[in-house]
Structures are given as structure tokens and as C-alpha cells.
Amino acid sequence: xxxxxxxxxxxxxxxxxxxxxxxxxxxxxxxxxxxxxxxxxxxxxxxxxxxxxxxxxxxxxxxxxxxxxxxxxxxxxxxxxxxxxxxxxxxxxxxxxxxxxxxxxxxxxxxxxxxxxxxxxxxxxxxxxxxxxxxxxxxxxxxxxxxxxxxxxxxxxxxxxxxxxxxxxxxxxxxxxxxxxxxxxxxxxxxxxxxxxxxxxxxxxxxxxxxxxxxxxxxxxxxxxxxxxxxxxxxxxxxxxxxxxxxxxxxxxxxxxxxxxxxxxxxxxxxxxxxxxxxxxxxxxxxxxxxxxxxxxxxxxxxxxxxxxxxxxxxxxxxxxxxxxxxxxxxxxxxxxxxxxxxxxxxxxxxxxxxxxxxxxxxxxxxxxxxxxxxxxxxxxxxxxxxxxxxxxxxxxxxxxxxxxxxxxxxxxxxxxxxxxxxxxxxxxxxxxxxxxxxxxxxxxxxxxxxxxxxxxxxxxxxxxxxxxxxxxxxxxxxxxxxxxxxxxxxxxxxxxxxxxxxxxxxxxxxxxxxxxxxxxxxxxxxxxxxxxxxxxxxxxxxxxxxxxxxxxxxxxxxxxxxxxxxxxxxxxxxxxxxxxxxxxxxxxxxxxxxxxxxxxxxxxxxxxxxxxxxxxxxxxxxxxxxxxxxxxxxxxxxxxxxxxxxxxxxxxxxxxxxxxxxxxxxxxxxxxxxxxxxxxxx
Numbered sequence: 001x002x003x004x005x006x007x008x009x010x011x012x013x014x015x016x017x018x019x020x021x022x023x024x025x026x027x028x029x030x031x032x033x034x035x036x037x038x039x040x041x042x043x044x045x046x047x048x049x050x051x052x053x054x055x056x057x058x059x060x061x062x063x064x065x066x067x068x069x070x071x072x073x074x075x076x077x078x079x080x081x082x083x084x085x086x087x088x089x090x091x092x093x094x095x096x097x098x099x100x101x102x103x104x105x106x107x108x109x110x111x112x113x114x115x116x117x118x119x120x121x122x123x124x125x126x127x128x129x130x131x132x133x134x135x136x137x138x139x140x141x142x143x144x145x146x147x148x149x150x151x152x153x154x155x156x157x158x159x160x161x162x163x164x165x166x167x168x169x170x171x172x173x174x175x176x177x178x179x180x181x182x183x184x185x186x187x188x189x190x191x192x193x194x195x196x197x198x199x200x201x202x203x204x205x206x207x208x209x210x211x212x213x214x215x216x217x218x219x220x221x222x223x224x225x226x227x228x229x230x231x232x233x234x235x236x237x238x239x240x241x242x243x244x245x246x247x248x249x250x251x252x253x254x255x256x257x258x259x260x261x262x263x264x265x266x267x268x269x270x271x272x273x274x275x276x277x278x279x280x281x282x283x284x285x286x287x288x289x290x291x292x293x294x295x296x297x298x299x300x301x302x303x304x305x306x307x308x309x310x311x312x313x314x315x316x317x318x319x320x321x322x323x324x325x326x327x328x329x330x331x332x333x334x335x336x337x338x339x340x341x342x343x344x345x346x347x348x349x350x351x352x353x354x355x356x357x358x359x360x361x362x363x364x365x366x367x368x369x370x371x372x373x374x375x376x377x378x379x380x381x382x383x384x385x386x387x388x389x390x391x392x393x394x395x396x397x398x399x400x401x402x403x404x405x406x407x408x409x410x411x412x413x414x415x416x417x418x419x420x421x422x423x424x425x426x427x428x429x430x431x432x433x434x435x436x437x438x439x440x441x442x443x444x445x446x447x448x449x450x451x452x453x454x455x456x457x458x459x460x461x462x463x464x465x466x467x468x469x470x471x472x473x474x475x476x477x478x479x480x481x482x483x484x485x486x487x488x489x490x491x492x493x494x495x496x497x498x499x500x501x502x503x504x505x506x507x508x509x510x511x512x513x514x515x516x517x518x519x520x521x522x523x524x525x526x527x528x529x530x531x532x533x534x535x536x537x538x539x540x541x542x543x544x545x546x547x548x549x550x551x552x553x554x555x556x557x558x559x560x561x562x563x564x565x566x567x568x569x570x571x572x573x574x575x576x577x578x579x580x581x582x583x584x585x586x587x588x589x590x591x592x593x594x595x596x597x598x599x600x601x602x603x604x605x606x607x608x609x610x611x612x613x614x615x616x617x618x619x620x621x622x623x624x625x626x627x628x629x630x631x632x633x634x635x636x637x638x639x640x641x642x643x644x645x646x647x648x649x650x651x652x653x654x655x656x657x658x659x660x661x662x663x664x665x666x667x668x669x670x671x672x673x674x675x676x677x678x679x680x681x682x683x
Contacts, residue, residue, distance in 0.1 A: 024176045024211070024277060027218050041183035042240070045221050045296045052296040056113075064298055064306035067119045067314035069160045071132045071153040072195075073139045078203050079167040079195040085202035086131060086165075090116055092200060092209030093216065096274060097286070104208060107272055109285025112294055114220075116161075120315025120322040122351065123155050127315075127325035134349045135373050139167040141192060143178065144471050144506075144571045147437060150187040151334055153349050158304045159314060161219065162190030163212070165198050171653065172612050177211045179218035182301035185438070191215040208280035217275050217286070220294040221301070225275045226250045230260035241289035245270050250277035325352040326395040329388050339410035339515030339563070343377040350390045350397075358389040363407070378407040410515050410563040413478030416488060417586030420476075422456045431477025435567065441465035442472040443570070449542045449579055452493040457581035462505045463539055465572040473510075473567040474580070480562045484586060487556045490522075490566060492583040493548040497533035497540035499576040504530060506571040507578060509553060513561045523553050524616055529603050530578075540576040548581070552588065554618065557647055602668050608680035615652045617668060622646050628667045629654075629679070637664065656681050 068090065074080035093116045095105035118130030132153050138145060141164075149164050169175045169192065179191040196203045197211040223239040226247040231237025238246045247269040248259035255278075258268045271278040272285045286294075298306055311317050328351040335344050348357060359369040363384040364376040378384065383403040390397055420430045427445035428434050436442035446459035460472060481488050490509065498504055507530055509523035532549050533540050542548070558564045566585075570578055602617035615627065627640040637659060640652065664679045 023174060025178060025214060025218075025224075027178055027181075027215075027224065037184050038181050041181055041221065041301060044183065044300050045293060046240075048296040048300040049292055052292050052299055055299070056292065056295060063113050063115060064295075065115050065117050065311050065316050066305060067130075067160050067310065067316045068116050069119050069130050069132065069155045069162055071134065071149070071162065071164045073134055073136055073141070073149065073152065073164055073166050074195075075137070075139050075167060076135055077167075079139060079165075080133060080135075081165060081195050081198065081204075082202050083129065083131060085199040085204060087118070087199075088201045088204075089199035089209050089212055090118055093213060096210070096213045096284075097216075099285075104281075105284060107284025109272075110288045110291050112286055112291045114294065114298075117311075117314075117316035119155075119160055120320055121313060122328065123159070125313065126328050126351075127322045128328065128351050129322075129325060129353075132349050132351060134347050136347055140171075141166040141169050143170055143175075146188045146192070148334070149192070152332065152347060154187065157186050157189040159310050161216075161305070164190065164192045165195050166192060167195060169194055171614070174611055177215045179215040181218060182221050182297050191219055208283075210274060210280040210283045213274045213283070217290070217294075221297040222275050222290055222293060224250065224277075225270060225273050226277075230262055232262065234263045239275065241287060241293060243287045243289040244273060244275075247276065252277055252279070254279055254282040324394045327352045327354045327390045327392040327397045329354075329390040329397040329399040331386070331388050331399065333405070335517045336404055337406045337408075338378060338517050340381050340407050341377070341379060342407075342514040342517050343375050344405070344517055345373060345375050346386070346388075348372045348388070348390075350388070352392055352394075354390040354392050356391045360385075360387040360389075361405075362386070363405070378405060381407050381409055383407075411478060413480040413563045415480050416484035417584065418476070418479055419585075420583045421454050421581060422451075422458050423454045427458075428474065433475045433477075435471075435473040435475055437472075438470050440470070441572075443474050446579065449495070449577075450544055450546065451542075451579075452495075452548045452581040454581075457495075457542075457579045459577055459579050460570045460572075461539070461577055462570070462572045462575045463499055463577060465574065471508075471569050471571045473569045475565065475567040476583070476585075478563040478565055479585060481555070481558050481564050482560060482562050484559070486587065487554055488559060488585060489588045490551070490553040490555055490583075490585050491588075492551050492568070493581045494525075494530075494551065495532045495540075495542040495546055495548050495579040495581075496530050497576045498531060498535045499537055499540075499574070501535055503573045503575050505573045505575040505578060506530070506569075508569040508571065509551070510567050510569060511555065511558060512565040513558055513563075515563065516565055519567075522555070522618060523551060524603060527606060536576070542579060554588075554647075555585075556621065602666075602675060602677065604666060604677055604679055608682040609656045610682055611656055613654055613656050613679065615654065615666060615668070617650055617670070619645060619647050619650065619670065623671045624669075625650070626669045627652065628669075629659075630665050630667070631659075632663055642669075 070086050095103035097112045097114045099106055099111040122128040134153050136152055138148055176197045177193040180189045193212055197207050198204050200207055200209045225239055225244050226249055228238045229248050230246045234246055235242040245263050245267050246260040251269055251271045271282050274283050330349045332347050333344050338344055357370055357372055359374055361367055361376050363382055364378055384405040385402045386404045387400045422445055434443050441461055443458050443460050445456055447456045451457040504527045506526040510519040511522050512519045532547050604615055624642045625645045626642040629638040630636055659681045661681055665676055666679050667674055667676050
């Protein structure tokens with residue numbers, strides 16, 4: 001029933017969803033939440049503008065070529081786009097950045113003197129077509145997982161522009177691409193684009209490829225033309241480019257509009273500019289001021305990538321011709337350190353269209369495989385070699401990694417019950433470790449706020465945590481769930497407030513039963529479901545009047561495991577302080593339910609919703625579940641018919657385009673219990 005419903009809604013309302021898309025590019029959020037690094041880059045670009053202007057006026061101004069590598073992260077479906085579709089995007093970039101006559105890129109702007117070349121040599125100097133294909137679930141991309149894409153596939157960002165093509169971004173949020181700004185973390189440098197907006201053929205046949213032109217503009221240091229609204233000084237405010245007319249808001253479609261009147265002469269918004277949100281068929285120009293900013297970036301923060309020595313070493317010089325490239329064997333595992341009895345996935349990332357694979361797994365089961373991405377179990381402790389032989393029509397190549405897989409015996413975890421209230425002056429306490437990937441703002445002990453109980457709690461300061469999308473985790477020690485009789489529960493208290501109604505951080509609880517190789521989400525809160533205090537721009541500090549919320553999570557699915565890992569994750573959106581206190585794992589405390597809601601409580605997010613929303617709930621045992629959505633008149637809009645569902649986390653995604661703007665009631669029935677929550681649909 002659900003598949004029929006979703007197909008029907010997609011066909012009926014896909015056009016409407018696209019029309020409602022208000023943030024196709026994620027850069028505005030990136031800019032806000034990476035303010036420190038963006039400001040630092042802006043200072044460097046500004047200092048080099050005069051130098052760039054002088055270069056452009058002199059006879060020394062030369063064409064700059066950017067070597068590109070395309071990482072196609074796919075699930076084996078149509079999002080594993082063709083070489084022809086990839087080449088069509090490279091062609092569009094060169095039409096747009098070179099203002100080529102006779103193409104869609106020939107508008108009223110300028111030739112930026114920047115060209116793009118699919119790399120013909122890989123980082124080791126081997127012949128390549130500049131395309132890496134990896135089949136992975138990361139194709140369903142979350143922006144906070146940007147670092148995971150680099151672990152999967154990455155080339156030196158000082159020598160190549162890394163472009164990742166994925167199936168979707170943030171669960172169909174409407175975002176179709178985003179880019180890093182110059183000066184950010186090297187392993188997150190590059191751009192990410194949805195496959196159906198990459199190029200102008202194949203799955204992107206409805207596109208003209210300008211999403212990638214737009215995102216690469218950000219990669220070169222350009223802001224949106226509507227950045228900061230109309231502003232006051234048209235050179236120092238907004239997008240910091242004098243010759244782009246200010247715009248009050250992003251423009252959609254191809255309107256004729258004059259939204260600001262402070263420029264001289266007063267002219268219409270420049271909807272033809274690649275850095276607006278206007279339709280692809282409207283866009284055809286970069287201005288001379290934008291060219292100068294891009295050239296200033298290339299003279300400073302991206303000074304190696306276009307140098308002649310790099311153009312030669314990447315095969316992008318005009319005299320180099322590659323053809324009939326032999327296959328290049330390559331692979332990676334995201335979890336090479338595992339516990340005995342665990343299984344891991346090997347991701348094939350061999351280049352140049354391999355046609356066959358021969359894997360050899362020392363100590364693994366199976367010991368050999370001929371599929372692209374095998375899953376292998378290791379039943380004995382030790383360090384093991386992995387070998388891959390690949391073949392294409394031009395030859396064979398192999399890769400051997402010795403001692404690549406390290407298998408250890410998992411220690412029996414601490415016995416339950418487990419409790420931590422952060423009263424000890426030592427932090428982190430009681431076997432807890434802190435996962436802080438960026439080395440920045442992370443979890444700490446706090447005694448300023450009024451804790452739920454005692455004098456201290458754990459806190460992360462999202463108000464100053466400006467690395468948007470970064471996840472920081474408190475990882476609890478390994479726990480022996482077999483030591484506990486009955487159903488184990490994880491219970492803790494939290495307090496949180498937003499800094500702005502439009503921004504919200506995320507809190508996620510993940511559980512692993514295989515030593516951290518794989519993690520299952522068992523709890524998720526964001527927005528109003530996370531909030532306990534009123535919105536405030538100043539640091540949120542719980543006080544005696546603060547209502548702490550209670551997480552009550554059944555973990556029956558892990559009762560037979562002796563080394564269970566649990567981590568409480570904060571994903572920053574530049575919001576406000578999040579506090580955790582009184583962690584308990586063991587028996588369900590009498591009378592405890594989250595926020596005094598029934599035990600079959602559920603979460604709706606985002607709420608309000610525009611295009612898609614999710615309903616998430618956890619079952620402690622196999623249960624009949626049904627869901628009904630009604631409008632204010634009690635009319636049934638959507639029904640999920642009763643069906644038995646297994647214990648664990650469940651996630652239902654619904655297309656909000658089905659609904660008119662207004663307030664609805666979602667009723668979730670689990671067994672004989674019914675919970676009701678309000679849903680707001682906004683357009």
C-alpha cells in the first residue's frame with residue numbers, strides 16, 4: 001500500500017514539490033555556520049583582489065585550467081550516471097565560464113579565463129578517465145556526513161577539484177547541491193551535486209547543468225547575488241561585488257524584477273547571473289567583478305591547482321592524450337578495525353571501467369569473491385591481507401594491502417545497570433570517550449547551568465559551534481547487556497533551546513552490537529521535539545524553572561549481546577547549548593515516559609513541513625501499527641493500513657504536497673494504544 005501511495009503522490013505532485021523548493025543550494029547555511037573560516041577566507045580574497053585586477057589588465061593574464069575528478073556515489077541504479085552525462089557537465093562548465101559563443105553560456109557577462117578538464121592522470125600518475133565509481137549507501141547523502149564521502153573516495157584537493165555526484169541530499173529536502181568555500185577543511189573541500197542536476201543528458205535531461213556552475217562559483221569564493229539583501233554599500237555589502245545589482249531575495253523562474261533601489265544606476269535584479277536561484281534557462285553570465293574575485297581566489301587560496309606543473313602532472317596539458325587506459329585496481333573499507341565475528345563491506349573504487357573482479361581475503365569468509373562490493377566476515381583474531389585483481393578490455397591490475405584488516409576479541413562490557421550524572425570533576429568520566437572529528441567545540445562538563453540533579457551536567461555549545469553539520473558524540477563504554485534480566489532501557493534527561501526559530505541542532509542516539517562497524521539509530525530529536533526552553537540569542541542556561549525532557553529508549557534488540565556500544569550524538573546547526581544529565585541504562589523507572597507522553601510516542605520532523613516530512617517511532621516488540629492523518633474537519637487525508645512491524649526504529653516518509661496549507665492531526669496506533677500529534681503544513 002505504501003509503495004503505491006508514494007508512487008502516486010510522486011507522479012501527481014513532483015512538479016509542485018519542485019516549485020516549492022526554496023533552498024536548492026545549501027551555501028547560505030554553510031556560510032552562516034562556518035562564519036569564522038568564511039571570514040578568514042574573505043580577508044585573503046580581499047587582499048588579493050588588487051593583485052588579480054592588475055594581472056587581468058596586464059599581458060600576463062593567462063587561462064587557468066582546473067583538473068577535475070568526478071566521484072559517482074551510487075546504489076547501482078540510474079544514479080550511476082554515464083560517462084556521456086559527466087562529459088556533458090564538463091562541456092557546460094566550459095561554456096559558462098568561458099562565455100562560449102553559440103552556447104547557452106554566451107550572455108552579457110565576461111569570459112572568466114577559467115577552464116575545466118577531466119583529469120587524465122590520477123594522483124599516482126596513472127592513465128585515468130577522471131571518473132571514480134563507488135556503490136555505497138552514502139549516495140543517500142546527509143550534509144553532516146560530508147567527511148564520510150572523502151573516506152570513501154578523495155583525491156588531493158590542492159591538485160584536483162573533487163566533485164561528488166549522489167542520489168539525493170538530506171532526504172529529499174529540495175537541496176540539489178552545495179559547495180565548500182575556499183579555506184575550509186581539506187577533506188571536505190569540493191562540491192556535492194544530485195545526479196539529476198549534473199549535466200544536461202541522461203538522468204539530468206531536464207537540466208541545463210547550471211547547478212554545478214553555481215556551486216563551483218561558491219568554490220571560487222562567490223556568494224549568492226542576494227546575499228545580505230539590498231544592503232547599503234553595493235560594493236562592500238551583499239555579495240561584495242560592485243557590478244552585480246543587489247537583490248532583496250533569491251529569484252525563482254525568470255522574473256523581470258527590481259527588488260532593490262540603492263544602486264546607481266538603478267537596474268533590475270540580475271536573474272541571468274549564475275549565482276541567483278533563477279531557472280537554468282535564464283542564467284548565462286558572470287560579471288567582471290565576479291571574475292576578479294575568482295581570480296583573486298586562484299592567486300591565493302587555490303594557487304597550486306592551476307599551475308603548469310600540476311596541469312602537466314594531471315594530464316590536462318594540451319599535448320597529453322590518453323586512450324585505452326588500463327584498469328586501476330583500488331578499494332577501501334570504512335571499518336578496517338573490527339571485532340572477531342563481525343562483517344565488513346569492501347568498496348570497489350577501481351578506475352577505467354573494470355569488467356571483472358577477483359578478491360582474496362586472508363582469514364575471511366568467504367576467502368574469495370568475484371562481485372564488486374563483497375561483504376566479508378572474520379572469525380579469528382589477527383591482521384589480514386586483502387588482494388584485488390581487476391580487469392578491463394585493455395589489461396589487468398592488482399592491489400595488495402598487507403595487514404589491512406585488524407581483528408580483535410571484544411572485551412566483555414561493563415555489567416548493567418550503568419549510571420552517570422557527571423558529578424565527578426574528571427571529564428569524560430566512567431569509561432565515556434568523546435568523538436570530536438574536527439578538533440573543535442565538543443562535549444564538556446558544565447556547572448554553571450542548573451543540572452537536572454546535582455551540580456553538573458554534560459554540555460555542548462552549539463551557539464559558537466560554527467562548523468555546520470559537524471557531529472560530536474559521547475560514546476559510552478562497552479556494556480554487557482547479557483548481565484541484565486529483563487528488557488534494558490536507556491534513560492537520560494536533556495535540556496535545549498534554539499538561538500533562532502529557523503535553526504535547530506540535532507540529537508541522535510546510535511547503538512552498535514558489532515564493535516562500531518555498523519550503527520543503528522534508535523532515537524532522534526530536532527526542532528520543537530528537542531526544545532525545552534524558549535528561543536534566545538544568548539547562551540541557553542537551564543534554571544530551576546527549566547523543564548528537562550526525558551528520553552526512554554527500549555533496547556530489547558540488544559539484550560543478548562555482551563559488548564554494546566551507545567553514543568549520544570550532537571549535530572550542530574549553530575543553534576544553542578544542549579545539556580545531558582542522569583544517564584541510566586537498566587530497568588525502566590516506574591512512571592517514566594518521555595515528556596509525559598505515552599510509551600508509543602512518536603516524532604514528526606520537520607514540523608512545520610513544506611515538501612516531505614517523516615514520522616519516526618520505536619517499537620519494543622513486534623506490534624500491529626497503523627497511521628491516519630486527518631484535517632481540521634476530521635476528513636481522512638492519508639491512512640497507513642495496519643500491518644505487523646518488528647521491534648526497533650521505524651521511519652515513514654510522507655509527501656507533504658498532498659496537503660493544503662493548514663493544521664493536521666497524525667494518529668499513530670501501536671497495538672491498542674493511540675497517540676495524537678499536530679502537524680503544520682506551510683508553503
